Amino acid sequence: MSKENDELGQKILDTAQALFDKYGVEDVSMHQVAKTAGIGQGTLYRRYPSKSKICFTLMEAKIDRFIEGLDVYLRESEEDLVAHRLRTVMTKVILHFNEDLEWLRVMLTSDRLEDTKNILCENPPFTYLRLQIQRLLELAAEREELMPLDPQFTSVMLASLPRADIILYMRDMGYSAEQIAEEYCRSFVDPLFIQR
DSSP, X not given: OOHHHHHHHHHHHHHHHHHHHHHOGGGOOHHHHHHHHTOOHHHHHHHOSSHHHHHHHHHHHHHHHHHHHHHHHHHXXXXXXXXXXXXXXXXXHHHHHHHTHHHHHHHHTOTTHHHHOOOGGGOHHHHHHHHHXXXXXXXXXHTTOXXXXXXXXXXXXXXXXXXXXXXXXXXXXXXXXXXXXHHHXXXXXXGXXXXX
């Protein structure tokens, strides 16, 4: 891809991000993105065939930054109890999803979602999260802090439960992101550890 194409793609994303921040994702049209970016709609649609594709591209960058922050936390908290570290990781995941609920709603209801949707278990952020959870569970088992369980199986289940669509559903039911994170940890994380 040429530098000019990279710059155009970045201009589209920056424009969309600014419009989404100002008006909300659902209230911004593709026409508005093209007009504000100073490009034709055909140019926009060749790059991004739908608003959900723009959202996915912007979300990928946010996820990358989130993973970098999680890596820093995990390195800096190595001496903490594993139960506390896992609770913190899962709370951060749920609160991260919560920041972009409007975006997620648009992506989940898009007619073209199938064009950009990956199988959950093959999705790199899911794989990253699952491996981090598995490592924490294995460490807890070594330290004899963990109930008898299979860390690999449990890591898949824990990583798959705080899905964006489920968090969105719980928010629609009236739960705050903090309540969802607390109840998730109380129901699925705390029982895994030996209480001392």
